[in-house]
Amino acid sequence: MLLIAAIAVCGCSSVAPPGAPAPTTAQPRTAFAESLAIEHQWLNSWFRGTPVLIAQRDDGVLAVDVPREFCFEPGSSRVKPALAAVLDKVAESLRRRPLAQLALLAAPDDRAGATTLALQRAIQVQKHLRDRGVPATRLGQPTTTTAAAVQLRIGAARP
Numbered sequence: 001m002l003l004i005a006a007i008a009v010c011g012c013s014s015v016a017p018p019g020a021p022a023p024t025t026a027q028p029r030t031a032f033a034e035s036l037a038i039e040h041q042w043l044n045s046w047f048r049g050t051p052v053l054i055a056q057r058d059d060g061v062l063a064v065d066v067p068r069e070f071c072f073e074p075g076s077s078r079v080k081p082a083l084a085a086v087l088d089k090v091a092e093s094l095r096r097r098p099l100a101q102l103a104l105l106a107a108p109d110d111r112a113g114a115t116t117l118a119l120q121r122a123i124q125v126q127k128h129l130r131d132r133g134v135p136a137t138r139l140g141q142p143t144t145t146t147a148a149a150v151q152l153r154i155g156a157a158r159p
Helices: 002-010 031-047 081-096 116-131
Strands: 053-056 062-067 100-107 142-144 149-156
Touching: 031 053, 031 062, 031 081, 031 100, 031 149, 062 081, 081 100, 081 116, 081 149, 100 116, 116 142, 116 149
Parallel strands: 100 142
Antiparallel strands: 053 062, 062 149, 100 149
């Protein structure tokens, strides 16, 4: 599966993979918005061809969604290797952009609804990022989502 190949690549190096796009400046932007655009390209280069969705929203926020089946085993809050690979790259991206923070960190249950399991999963996602050197002050409160994906939103740090 393509996501498994991304895991192998992600665990090896912080250098962009061959063929990664060079940063571009297609329109005038603030320096911070430009830095998130670069992170968008960088993250896309790692996870292109996988089920991981990475998009820069109109408000400049960088959205990363990882489908639930690649995140946790049913009934478990232990982070699967596929999600760990994505979180490792998100942590690296946050370390590269000191003005960025993870404004939303949400995890789903096995079914629709906000439950204790979903919150435990979000807490494990936050712990994984802290273990990778992201300060807790740059991470939003763990929360739940009814979406069938772990949702991460990278935006500007509060002043």
